[in-house]
Amino acid sequence: MxxxxxxxxxxxxxxxxxxxxxxxxxxxxxxxxxxxxxxxRLLSQENSDPVHDEHLFIVTHQAYELWFKQIIFELDSIRAIFSEVLEETQTLEILKRLNRIVLILKVLVDQVMILETMTPLDFMDFRNYLRPASGFQSLQFRLLENKLGVKVQNRVKYNTNYMKVFGHDKKALKALNMSETQPPLSELVEKWLERAPGLGPGEFDFWKKFQEAVEQLLDEQREIAENEKSEAVKKYLLNDVRKREEVYESIFTREIHDALMMRGERRFSHKALQGAILITLYRDEPRFSQPHQILNLLMDIDSLITKWRYNHVLMVQRMIGSSQFGTGGSSGYHYLRSTLSDRYKVFVDLFNLSTFLIPRAYIPRLSTSIKRQLCLWQNGDDSSDGEKFDKNV
Ligand code: HEM
Structure with missing residues (x-):
């Protein structure tokens, strides 16, 4: 240039x-x-009634849309890398791009503040001119949600038919349909987690060992509770152990996990959840350190979008109160508040992982040979790749 x-x-x-x-x-x-x-283009000006703050309103929205474009650009490239079998050397690039998305989102969360320098009275001066335009019609925002993995069935009822606002815009509808049918990031991450080394019975067999470690932990806690002299404390502690058992049952019993998936309370497959727990417990191992960073960044993305939703809802309440309809026709504040739920978090399982963690002392040790086996991120047949690796050592 x-x-x-x-x-x-x-x-x-x-x-x-x-x-x-x-x-x-x-x-x-x-x-x-x-x-x-x-x-x-200031509509207030065109109507010979110029309102100073309309300029800020337009520029803010345009800045958001430009950043949405950049996020989608990064996201598409990350999805493309994930959709192939992820080479170890590509993890750094994924980390770099995910981190970039996170930083952009941080800017977007804070940007709300600038628009909040406009007062509700200022907004009222030009709000009528922009009807029926609304952020509800932001194509890029919907693409972003879909490409991350927000599912139609998880959207709040008012929003399940979100395509309607795009009317006969064929290009927009085509892009939205594609974003619904192509695998979103959440699904690609799920497949990647399912391939985590160490899950297969021919290798470390992490899940079996983890289950044994949990049983040992709960047995010891039960014994401590049984030996408690005070009946009240004993009752309390035993109750606590029972509750912990139920929590673990929800991951160890496949049927319970599947039922939770059906209800939308859990999103990752059973195998992917195992992979995520494995990575979280062994994040200090060089083999799992970058995957662990990836998981953290995915959670950051979810939290920052939720924070944006929250800041936006607060701004909307400040500008139009809680009882006015939005220019897009929704109930406004109440609709937006309903989108703050976990239904819109695509990596909700990662947030909930901490429920299943065990103290460091109970984490099954990795022997040297297992550490060596873990050097390949498996693709498909666990045992054959393990063998291939052994021969190469
Ligand atoms: C004075 C400032 C703003 C007000 C009063 C406002 C108001 C609203 C309202 C009431 C809705 C609900 C849909 C409707 O019925 O219209 C909505 C949705 C939305 N707005 Fe805003 N908005 C403001 C600024 C922004 C900005 C700066 C952005 C940035 C792109 C934005 C993006 C969105 C998006 C993406 C939605 C759809 C959210 C969803 O359906 O989950 N809004 N807005």
């Missing part, structure tokens, strides 16, 4: 003009600023 600043600047005097216009593009041309900077 040519340097536009050089053309008329003092620095250029007497120097060879390396930023010759003919030699390349100018800053404004490259960034198509003529388009972007002339895209702020």
């Amino acid at each position: 040519s340097c536009p600043l050089n053309r008329n600047s003092d620095h250029a005097v007497g120097e060879e003009n390396l930023c010759n216009h003919e030699a390349g593009m100018l800053y404004g041309e490259y960034l198509m600023l003529d388009k972007i900077l002339s895209a702020q």
Whole structure:
């Protein structure tokens, strides 16, 4: 890109003009600023009733849409990497891009504050002009939700038919349909977790060992409770152990896990959940450290989107109160508040992992040979890959 600043600047005097216009593009041309900077059409002004804050309202929304575009761009590239068998060398690139999404989302969460410098009275001055336009019609926001893994059946009732607002816009409908049918990030991560090394019976057989460790932990806690002299404390402690048993049963008994999945309370398959617990417990092992960082970033994405939803709801309440309908036709504040639930978190299982963790002292030890076996992220047939690795050692 040519340097536009050089053309008329003092620095250029007497120097060879390396930023010759003919030699390349100018800053404004490259960034198509003529388009972007002339895209702020103030409806209040067109109606001969200019309202100062409408400019901020438009620029803020446009900035959001540009960042949504960048997030989708990163997300698509991450999904493409995940959709192949993930090579170890690609994890760093995934981490870099996920981290970028997280940083952008942090900016988006904070950006709400700038718009909040507009008062409800200021907003009222031009709100009528923008009807029926609403963020509800943000195509990119819906694509983002779908590509992450928000499922139609998990959307709140008012929003299950979210495509309706796009009417006959064929391009938008095609993009939305594709985003619903192509595997979202959540599904690709699920498949990746299912392949975590160490899960197969021919290898470390983590799940069996983890179950034994949990049983040992609960047995010891039960024994402590039984030996308690005070009847009240004993009752309390035994009750606590029973509750812990129930919690673990929900992961060790496949049928309970599947029932929770059917109810939408759990999203990952049984095998993927095992992979996630394995990675979380052994995150200090070099083999699992980057996968563990990936899991953390995925949770960050979920939390930041929830934080954005929350900040947006608060702003909406401040601007239009809790009883006015939105320009998009929803109940406004009440509809938006209902989207704050876990139904919209795509990696909710990762948040809940902490329920199943056990103290470090109980985590099954990895022998040297198992550590060596763990060096390959398995693809498909566990045993054959394990053998292949052994031969190479
Ligand atoms: C004065 C500021 C704002 C007000 C009063 C406001 C109001 C609303 C309301 C009432 C809705 C519910 C749908 C409806 O009936 O219209 C909504 C949805 C939405 N708004 Fe805003 N909004 C504001 C700023 C923004 C900004 C800056 C963005 C950034 C892109 C945004 C993005 C969205 C999105 C994506 C939805 C759909 C959310 C969902 O369905 O989960 N809004 N907004």
